[in-house]
Amino acid sequence: MGISIDLDKCHQDGFCSRVCPASIIAMEGPEGTPSPAAGFEEICLHCGHCLAVCPHGALSLDGVSPDEVPPVSKELAISPAQAAQFMLSRRSIRRYQDKVVDRALLEQALDIARQAPSGHNAQPVEWVVYSGREQVKRISDLVTDWLEWLCGHNPEIALPLHLDLVVAQYRAGHDRVFRGAPHLIITHAHQDNGFAQSSAFIALTFLDLAAHSLGLGACWAGYFNRAAQHYKPLQEALALPEGHISFGGMMLGHPQYRYLRIPRRNPLRVAWR
Numbered sequence: 001m002g003i004s005i006d007l008d009k010c011h012q013d014g015f016c017s018r019v020c021p022a023s024i025i026a027m028e029g030p031e032g033t034p035s036p037a038a039g040f041e042e043i044c045l046h047c048g049h050c051l052a053v054c055p056h057g058a059l060s061l062d063g064v065s066p067d068e069v070p071p072v073s074k075e076l077a078i079s080p081a082q083a084a085q086f087m088l089s090r091r092s093i094r095r096y097q098d099k100v101v102d103r104a105l106l107e108q109a110l111d112i113a114r115q116a117p118s119g120h121n122a123q124p125v126e127w128v129v130y131s132g133r134e135q136v137k138r139i140s141d142l143v144t145d146w147l148e149w150l151c152g153h154n155p156e157i158a159l160p161l162h163l164d165l166v167v168a169q170y171r172a173g174h175d176r177v178f179r180g181a182p183h184l185i186i187t188h189a190h191q192d193n194g195f196a197q198s199s200a201f202i203a204l205t206f207l208d209l210a211a212h213s214l215g216l217g218a219c220w221a222g223y224f225n226r227a228a229q230h231y232k233p234l235q236e237a238l239a240l241p242e243g244h245i246s247f248g249g250m251m252l253g254h255p256q257y258r259y260l261r262i263p264r265r266n267p268l269r270v271a272w273r
């Protein structure tokens with residue numbers, strides 16, 4: 001484990017040393033050979049930047065050699081205009097086809113989402129995928145129970161958000177909670193993990209974009225996100241590992257409709273200093 005350098009391949013260019021976020025690779029000796037600082041194991045983020053930046057494939061990390069990780073392919077590079085259109089054409093999808101998504105496709109999306117940035121490269125996010133209306137409805141029933149409780153006990157929060165209407169429509173068979181989606185994908189992590197909330201939200205954002213790239217549609221499950229933080233019966237039903245809570249989830253499925261234009265948003269509000 002740790003960092004190992006193939007001195008036959010190393011060009012002593014110092015890239016690995018300069019990109020290391022923890023500054024644990026020093027260029028030592030007259031030749032400037034990269035060498036991990038004493039006690040680096042404690043400090044290393046295991047982020048793989050040293051391995052990924054080396055043009056000569058000279059550095060292995062934690063037993064993984066450069067040949068064992070995917071290269072960044074020049075052929076797959078996209079233009080700024082393509083990247084902008086891809087991101088801007090993502091929409092929150094609220095109408096789904098009545099079929100589940102193939103497991104392989106879900107795995108492909110989650111495999112992208114798991115590589116989202118996380119504080120200190122802690123990668124605390126784990127996932128649960130609910131598939132099929134029956135499984136998803138089990139959760140939306142509980143979310144709706146919590147929304148109803150909120151309407152009764154905290155009307156000053158619930159009523160301005162028209163949560164009473166969401167509940168009434170749900171009870172009448174119109175799923176305003178998960179929009180009839182065939183999947184609910186939730187994140188979870190240990191409740192004491194300080195990186196979990198932000199890491200989960202970024203991972204969900206990656207999932208949203210990954211779904212879009214695969215022709216799928218997703219939508220943030222905001223009511224679920226709140227209920228999962230507060231509502232014991234829902235937390236019990238999620239049956240997550242000891243000490244874990246959900247830090248948010250998303251509905252996902254095959255979209256019924258394609259969006260043909262990019263809607264307007266607020267103008268950029270920015271201060272340049």
Ligand SMILES: Cc1cc2nc3c(=O)[nH]c(=O)nc-3n(C[C@H](O)[C@H](O)[C@H](O)COP(=O)(O)O)c2cc1C
Nearest residue numbers: 090091092093094176177179219220221222223224
């Ligand atoms: C944190 C968060 C929670 C959301 N919760 C819900 C939700 O519960 N139900 C829903 O239909 N849309 C939800 N949305 C989607 C927003 O309504 C949507 O992002 C916004 O209207 C802009 O549309 P767009 O995503 O297509 O650009 C949520 C979005 C975010 C970022």
